[in-house]
Amino acid sequence: MSEPTAAGTPAGGLVTFTTDFGDASPYVAAMKGALLSVNPSARPIDLSHRIPPQNVRHAAYFLAAAVPYFPPNTIHVVVVDPGVGSARALLYAEAAGQRLLAPDNGCLSDLFDSVDGPAVVRQLREPKFWRPTVSATFHGRDILAPTAGHLSLGVDPAELGPIVTTWQRLDRPRPVVGAERIEGVVEFVDEYGNLLTNIPASMLGAIAGGPVRVAGRDAGRWVRTYADAAPGECVALVSSNGVVEVAVAQGSAAARLGVGVGAAVVVE
Amino acid sequence: MSEPTAAGTPAGGLVTFTTDFGDASPYVAAMKGALLSVNPSARPIDLSHRIPPQNVRHAAYFLAAAVPYFPPNTIHVVVVDPGVGSARALLYAEAAGQRLLAPDNGCLSDLFDSVDGPAVVRQLREPKFWRPTVSATFHGRDILAPTAGHLSLGVDPAELGPIVTTWQRLDRPRPVVGAERIEGVVEFVDEYGNLLTNIPASMLGAIAGGPVRVAGRDAGRWVRTYADAAPGECVALVSSNGVVEVAVAQGSAAARLGVGVGAAVVVE
Amino acid sequence: MSEPTAAGTPAGGLVTFTTDFGDASPYVAAMKGALLSVNPSARPIDLSHRIPPQNVRHAAYFLAAAVPYFPPNTIHVVVVDPGVGSARALLYAEAAGQRLLAPDNGCLSDLFDSVDGPAVVRQLREPKFWRPTVSATFHGRDILAPTAGHLSLGVDPAELGPIVTTWQRLDRPRPVVGAERIEGVVEFVDEYGNLLTNIPASMLGAIAGGPVRVAGRDAGRWVRTYADAAPGECVALVSSNGVVEVAVAQGSAAARLGVGVGAAVVVE
Numbered sequence: 001m002s003e004p005t006a007a008g009t010p011a012g013g014l015v016t017f018t019t020d021f022g023d024a025s026p027y028v029a030a031m032k033g034a035l036l037s038v039n040p041s042a043r044p045i046d047l048s049h050r051i052p053p054q055n056v057r058h059a060a061y062f063l064a065a066a067v068p069y070f071p072p073n074t075i076h077v078v079v080v081d082p083g084v085g086s087a088r089a090l091l092y093a094e095a096a097g098q099r100l101l102a103p104d105n106g107c108l109s110d111l112f113d114s115v116d117g118p119a120v121v122r123q124l125r126e127p128k129f130w131r132p133t134v135s136a137t138f139h140g141r142d143i144l145a146p147t148a149g150h151l152s153l154g155v156d157p158a159e160l161g162p163i164v165t166t167w168q169r170l171d172r173p174r175p176v177v178g179a180e181r182i183e184g185v186v187e188f189v190d191e192y193g194n195l196l197t198n199i200p201a202s203m204l205g206a207i208a209g210g211p212v213r214v215a216g217r218d219a220g221r222w223v224r225t226y227a228d229a230a231p232g233e234c235v236a237l238v239s240s241n242g243v244v245e246v247a248v249a250q251g252s253a254a255a256r257l258g259v260g261v262g263a264a265v266v267v268e
Numbered sequence: 269m270s271e272p273t274a275a276g277t278p279a280g281g282l283v284t285f286t287t288d289f290g291d292a293s294p295y296v297a298a299m300k301g302a303l304l305s306v307n308p309s310a311r312p313i314d315l316s317h318r319i320p321p322q323n324v325r326h327a328a329y330f331l332a333a334a335v336p337y338f339p340p341n342t343i344h345v346v347v348v349d350p351g352v353g354s355a356r357a358l359l360y361a362e363a364a365g366q367r368l369l370a371p372d373n374g375c376l377s378d379l380f381d382s383v384d385g386p387a388v389v390r391q392l393r394e395p396k397f398w399r400p401t402v403s404a405t406f407h408g409r410d411i412l413a414p415t416a417g418h419l420s421l422g423v424d425p426a427e428l429g430p431i432v433t434t435w436q437r438l439d440r441p442r443p444v445v446g447a448e449r450i451e452g453v454v455e456f457v458d459e460y461g462n463l464l465t466n467i468p469a470s471m472l473g474a475i476a477g478g479p480v481r482v483a484g485r486d487a488g489r490w491v492r493t494y495a496d497a498a499p500g501e502c503v504a505l506v507s508s509n510g511v512v513e514v515a516v517a518q519g520s521a522a523a524r525l526g527v528g529v530g531a532a533v534v535v536e
Numbered sequence: 537m538s539e540p541t542a543a544g545t546p547a548g549g550l551v552t553f554t555t556d557f558g559d560a561s562p563y564v565a566a567m568k569g570a571l572l573s574v575n576p577s578a579r580p581i582d583l584s585h586r587i588p589p590q591n592v593r594h595a596a597y598f599l600a601a602a603v604p605y606f607p608p609n610t611i612h613v614v615v616v617d618p619g620v621g622s623a624r625a626l627l628y629a630e631a632a633g634q635r636l637l638a639p640d641n642g643c644l645s646d647l648f649d650s651v652d653g654p655a656v657v658r659q660l661r662e663p664k665f666w667r668p669t670v671s672a673t674f675h676g677r678d679i680l681a682p683t684a685g686h687l688s689l690g691v692d693p694a695e696l697g698p699i700v701t702t703w704q705r706l707d708r709p710r711p712v713v714g715a716e717r718i719e720g721v722v723e724f725v726d727e728y729g730n731l732l733t734n735i736p737a738s739m740l741g742a743i744a745g746g747p748v749r750v751a752g753r754d755a756g757r758w759v760r761t762y763a764d765a766a767p768g769e770c771v772a773l774v775s776s777n778g779v780v781e782v783a784v785a786q787g788s789a790a791a792r793l794g795v796g797v798g799a800a801v802v803v804e
Contacts, residue, residue: 012576016565022459023291023559024318026333029284032313033337040280040339044313045568045580050560053460054518065562069569069677071576082518085493136493138508141337191558192589225621225672240674250590250618290727291559292586294601297552300581301605308548308607312581321728322786350786353761404761406776409605 011074013042015148018063019079019140020051027138031079031145034131038149047076054082056107058261060170061188064110065241068096075148078102079140090124090143091167092151092160099151101144106170113172125161175199180207184244186214186263193252196245197265201238207267212236212246215263219246219253226250278341278367281310283416286331287347287408288319295406299345299413302399306417315344322350324375326529328438329456332378333509336364343416346370347408358392358411359435360419360428367419369412374438381440393429443467448475452512454482454531461520464513465533469506475535480504480514483531487514487521494518547610549578551684554599555615555676556587563674567615567681570667574685583612590618592643594797596706597724600646601777604632611684614638615676626660626679627703628687628696635687637680642706649708661697711735716743720780722750722799729788732781733801737774743803748772748782751799755782755789762786 015035021027032044047066051059059080067076081103089104095111095118102108104123112118124143127134129150134142147160175184175198184199195214204210212219220234229235229249234256239245244267246253254260283303289295300312315334319327327348335344349371357372363379363386370376372391380386392411395402397418402410415428443452443466452467463482472478480487488502497503497517502524507513512535516524525531551571557563568580583602587595595616603612617639625640631647631654638644640659648654660679663670665686670678683696711720711734720735731750740746748755756770765771765785770792775781780803782789790796 011572014572014576016568018565022318023316024320025456025458026316026330027458029286029315029330029334030337032315033334033339033342036279036282036313036342037337037339040282043311043579045572046314046582047565047568048559048562050558052560062562062565066565066569069566069573071569071573074569074572083495086495088495135508137505137513141508188561190561190563227619227622227624237673238671240671240677245673290586291584292588293724293726294584294598295726297554297583297598297602298605300583301602301607301610304547304550304581304610305605305607308550311579314582351763354763356763403774403776405773405781409776 011071013039013152014045014071015042015075015077015152016045016047016067016070017049017077017079018047018051018059018066019049020053020055020059021049021079023049027141030138030141031077034141034145035149038146039152042149042152051080054080056080056082056105057170058188059107060110060172063107064114067098067100067111068114070098072097074098075151076100077140077144077148078107079144080107081105081139084139085136089164090139091164092122092124092147092157094119094157099157101148103139104167106168109170110172120157121164121167122157123161123164126159129155129160173198175203177203180268182207182267184265186259186261186265189254189260192247193254194245194247195253195257195259195263196239196241197243199244199265199267201242201244204244204267210268212244213266214246214257215259217257219257278343278420278422279339281307281420282313282339283310283343283345283420284313284315284335284338285317285345285347286315286319286327286334287317288321288323288327289317289347291317295409298406298409299347302409302413303417306414307420310417310420319348322348324348324350324373325438326456327375328378328440331375332382335366335368335379336382338366340365342366343419344368345408345412345416346375347412348375349373349407352407353404357432358407359432360390360392360415360425362387362425367425369416371407372435374436377438377440388425389432389435390425391429391432394427397423397428441466443471445471448536450475450535452533454527454529454533457522457528460515461522462513462515463521463525463527463531464507464509465511467512467533467535469510469512472512472535478536480512481534482514482525483527485525487525547607549575549688550581550607550610551578551688552581552583552603552606552610552612553585553615554583554587554595554602554612555585556589556591556595557585557615559585563677566674566677567613570677570681571685574682575688578685578688587616590616592616592618592641593706594724595643596646596708599643600650603634603636603647604650606634608633610634611687612636613676613680613684614643615680616643617641617675620675621672625700626675627700628658628660628683628693630655630693635693637684639675640703642704644703645706645708656693657700657703658693659697659700662695665691665696709734711739713739716804718743718803720801722795722797722801725790725796728783729790730781730783731789731793731795731799732775732777733779735780735801735803737778737780740780740803746804748780749802750782750793751795753793755793
């Protein structure tokens with residue numbers, strides 16, 4: 001059996017998957033199969049299949065926090081796609097040195113914003129890179145995964161379809177900066193219950209170290225890392241991606257403060 | 269260190285895993301290790317470890333929906349095995365161009381049915397392809413994973429054991445076709461709460477587009493894809509694997525209709 | 537694009553991940569990216585990301601049950617790290633023929649104990665193998681994953697940092713052996729609800745086959761495997777890793793007996 005080799009292809013054939021499929025249904029498996037049927041030497045990498053169902057906002061946050069760590073030209077397939085089968089486009093984008101294949105629903109917004117916009121965006125139009133029959137409800141399997149396979153074999157992205165200059169953007173909440181006060185929101189709750197906000201630590205300036213309130217409640221003193229807090233203590237810190245974070249050492253800040261995504265955060 | 273290479277072996281060393289182990293216990297890891305200890309160049313691919321515990325019926329549906337998308341000769345290890353250690357056999361099977369290693373408990377039924385039967389089925393009898401010590405309760409680690417390793421190195425399947433001509437079959441529910449009516453059941457509920465039935469859309473004929481009832485309740489109008497429905501609307505459509513599906517746009521049909529696997533479905 | 541090749545590197549570039557990150561946050565993805573950015577030919581393998589949050593005891597059990605099955609010199613990255621950013625060290629260890637990168641918090645204890653101690657332990661001190669900027673809260677991404685990348689490229693472990701001769705150990709519960717009685721505890725509950733105890737079957741001697749009680753309740757008769765029990769029957773057996781196990785056939789012993797990790801187990 002003659003096989004294409006990974007050497008020489010973009011990022012050695014690496015293709016990541018980020019979906020809201022969960023882990024129990026056959027959809028993840030079918031996508032991996034559809035990729036590998038095009039390029040048996042591709043290397044599928046799971047990022048997460050636990051994006052909350054159809055939560056494009058969550059996917060956008062996730063991708064901006066994850067994909068920049070990958071080698072240049074890694075291919076990332078994103079399937080959080082409530083509009084599957086509708087007129088929404090499917091996109092190929094290059095941003096942060098990465099290659100992304102995703103529905104045009106805003107899920108790439110945070111990544112694009114983090115690098116002042118994508119290098120190029122194309123609309124997928126060339127059916128020769130798709131499965132012969134395309135269903136109305138599973139474009140991840142029928143279009144995105146096989147397209148990733150062809151890209152991983154070295155197909156020129158220009159062959160996928162025309163450059164486009166407009167795409168969906170999400171209204172990402174922006175912190176409101178006052179004289180001695182910044183108002184933001186909880187943007188992500190991780191599985192420890194840590195609250196990640198939309199306030200970059202670099203924005204704090206003179207109020208760095210000032211009191212932090214979440215949904216009106218005091219978030220405790222500032223520490224450098226979780227271990228600087230007593231077990232069960234609620235504290236503020238700078239997160240591993242550089243934003244204001246509120247955590248409970250060896251516990252859940254989300255549970256302690258009774259808050260989730262969207263809760264108001266104030267630093268004074 | 270001299271390593272075997274993936275090139276030249278079946279499907280480039282691809283070995284998939286489908287189990288009911290869940291994601292928190294060390295069993296999945298031990299199986300991957302047992303595979304890689306035989307062939308360090310094998311490429312393990314997770315399909316799912318969230319088959320409901322000991323639910324052979326679910327595994328059968330899952331496999332038929334997933335494995336046909338993989339490249340020819342991909343090796344699939346299946347461990348949903350309530351009869352482990354009993355007299356039940358372990359099988360090697362070729363079907364749909366794939367190679368499968370699984371307990372003889374019916375979990376391959378749906379796949380076999382989808383292609384009018386397997387090309388060949390063998391019983392695993394040759395201990396030289398197993399771990400030296402075989403436990404009574406974990407044949408996935410001790411027999412199936414190492415056998416997959418040897419197959420991925422190019423061992424001839426004929427060496428694994430003798431051809432058998434009988435194996436366990438599951439009574440899969442079949443739709444009942446009347447003059448102007450088809451009666452079926454919900455066969456699978458995915459993680460969005462979509463209801464996948466056992467009624468192939470190709471079977472609808474003259475009643476295509478006719479009213480669908482689930483557990484006696486109206487499932488709503490027919491649409492082509494989820495996005496054609498209003499958010500929260502219950503609709504019928506043709507699923508990505510070609511059967512009658514009932515879904516709630518941006519919601520859960522299972523929750524809305526209060527039904528699960530086995531619920532009666534009627535199209536008139 | 538010139539890529540390093542996996543051939544010739546330890547265990548063909550295999551790098552496993554065991555974390556308590558869960559599957560929904562971007563931390564797992566960021567770690568895989570940080571590894572692959574150092575060595576695009578590395579082969580990341582998920583062991584589990586469902587170690588209960590900050591449960592070092594669970595991680596220790598998990599690792600001892602999983603990593604010995606991997607090929608020699610496989611690299612294992614462990615991130616269950618409540619002390620991240622504190623003065624706790626990060627370790628490189630060789631044990632059971634495996635290479636491990638983990639925080640010094642006892643998570644390697646069970647593995648070390650299983651082989652009468654590690655072959656070598658080093659403290660990670662050499663920042664040239666880390667990401668240029670190291671956060672206070674995510675050493676998995678910033679130190680351990682890139683170090684694994686360098687190891688997988690063939691870096692000599694001696695370059696990582698000095699040998700150390702002390703490290704954290706967990707007080708693992710030991711069975712108490714009496715004349716005609718062994719007292720132990722439930723050490724792990726798997727996702728079927730099977731109870732794995734800390735009593736090696738090899739220790740039973742004359743009381744092999746004797747009555748087993750869990751939290752004072754009779755665990756039922758001894759069987760060789762689950763299928764020897766009637767559905768729903770509670771039984772005792774020797775687990776696939778050689779300890780006394782209590783299970784309910786096609787059910788959950790944890791639910792039936794209302795017990796979890798730490799419950800008293802007595803064999804008489």
